[in-house]
Amino acid sequence: MSAGPEADAACGAHADHLCMPTEARKRAMRRLSIARGHLDSIVRMLEKDDVYCVDVLRQIKAVQGALSGAGDVVLRGHLETHVATAHERGDTTEIVEELMEALRYR
Template identity: 80%
Template sequence: MTDTKEQNTAEPTAPHCPTDSAHLCMPDDARKRARHRLSIARGHLESIVKMLEKEDAYCVDVLRQIKAVQGALSGAADVVLRGHLEAHVATAADRGDTVEIVEELMEALRYRS
């Protein structure tokens, strides 16, 4: 049996990640919302592919649908970023991994368009 002092000095458990306490996971709400937005993007993308199978596909209509896919993808990225900021960046000081989280966030932001 461990004493109370040992238990209190243990590594803080990562939020939202029941299987691995050393790993930070995406918050459930953000994951579900991002998945929904990506499903929308997939639907739009499938409609574009079907449009292009027809000989009478109109360029501007295809471009509009492509823009809709880009918007859905951007919305999904915003959801994921907000979840990361709220669940992990805002709590980094409590966990003691501020430097690592800032470096990780800077790396992730390189992929934003």
């Protein structure tokens, strides 16, 4: 069950199952790095006695946005690589169930 050469390269020895596309992984990691930076900034802010609540809330919103963006990237990669090719692999029913599960996390 392969999802194409990009996924095969990313899967390596695990080519018997579907893996996240390399480009989607890279984009998600970039967004999560941004979220980590914002989160670290919030922790540093809270260590100061003169922290302003609205500034903290603004940074929390930035973390939520970065996490949401990472989720969008992962979901899009899944849709493009696995869901769109499910019929070719003959696992349409399994992919539909998996997609319903994935949407519960959104």
